[in-house]
Amino acid sequence: MASVVELAPSILSANFAQLGAEAKAALEGGGTVLHLDVMDGHFVPNITIGPPVVASLRKTIPDVTFDCHLMIENPDEFIPAFAEAGANWISVHQEACVHLDRTLHLIESHGCKAGVVINPATPVHTLDDVLEIVHHVLVMSVNPGFGAQHFIPNSLKKVETLARIRESRGLEFRIEIDGGVALDTVGDIVRAGAEILVAGNAVFSRGDIRENAETLLRAARSASSLSAPSSLRRASAQVSRTPKAVRRRRQT
Numbered sequence: 215m216a217s218v219v220e221l222a223p224s225i226l227s228a229n230f231a232q233l234g235a236e237a238k239a240a241l242e243g244g245g246t247v248l249h250l251d252v253m254d255g256h257f258v259p260n261i262t263i264g265p266p267v268v269a270s271l272r273k274t275i276p277d278v279t280f281d282c283h284l285m286i287e288n289p290d291e292f293i294p295a296f297a298e299a300g301a302n303w304i305s306v307h308q309e310a311c312v313h314l315d316r317t318l319h320l321i322e323s324h325g326c327k328a329g330v331v332i333n334p335a336t337p338v339h340t341l342d343d344v345l346e347i348v349h350h351v352l353v354m355s356v357n358p359g360f361g362a363q364h365f366i367p368n369s370l371k372k373v374e375t376l377a378r379i380r381e382s383r384g385l386e387f388r389i390e391i392d393g394g395v396a397l398d399t400v401g402d403i404v405r406a407g408a409e410i411l412v413a414g415n416a417v418f419s420r421g422d423i424r425e426n427a428e429t430l431l432r433a434a435r436s437a438s439s440l441s442a443p444s445s446l447r448r449a450s451a452q453v454s455r456t457p458k459a460v461r462r463r464r465q466t
């Protein structure tokens with residue numbers, strides 16, 4: 215069954231001079247996973263952060279999941295350093311890994327959850343043989359390298375395909391999407407089956423970061439409850455009518 219939709223603010227669009235404070239504001243607005251984009255100027259035409267920045271953020275944000283999205287060549291060389299710096303999830307691009315199975319196991323061997331990423335031009339079926347061993351699949355809905363690009367609608371089909379494959383094969387990986395997630399796209403994205411929503415520009419670029427995160431997450435969760443099958447909607451309506459104290463007990 216689909217899990218609760220989560221927001222993963224991407225610090226790529228934050229003001230790097232105030233990184234800790236801005237990341238915290240996005241988490242206060244409901245973000246539950248902090249998405250950290252690592253770019254090397256080779257795999258993608260941009261350069262961002264390395265392990266020291268992840269380690270500094272970890273000191274100031276000790277207890278939130280750090281989702282390191284490696285857009286780099288030769289990720290095996292850097293996985294240990296990102297794990298040591300405080301990453302919880304590490305994802306690598308299918309397109310960057312010659313020995314993808316080995317790389318995913320390397321991530322796990324360093325105590326992190328392993329994710330695999332596909333670019334907009336990479337078909338979902340290239341992942342058929344690793345879906346059993348990944349914690350999450352990240353669908354790029356823009357070409358990686360920059361924030362604030364336009365959402366590529368074909369990614370919706372890829373999310374739907376992944377959700378169908380997961381169901382038919384009885385697998386458990388989570389579906390994450392990255393690029394162009396905003397108020398005008400989030401409904402379709404959630405209805406397609408994405409559960410972890412990476413958002414940079416929509417959260418950090420203008421206005422109040424905390425409010426932006428809250429508004430985006432609210433829109434996502436409302437689209438998600440509307441898109442649940444009617445049997446699930448009935449079940450969640452019953453839960454919401456249950457007295458609070460009873461609900462608290464059930465959740466523990």
Ligand code: DX5
Pocket residue numbers: 224225226227249251283356357358359360361362363392393394395412413414415416
């Ligand atoms: C792009 C990065 C994204 C980026 C998304 O290569 O992987 O995480 O921050 O940015 P927005 O939300 O601005 O499209």
Ligand code: ZN
Pocket residue numbers: 224249250251283392412
């Ligand atoms: Zn990313």
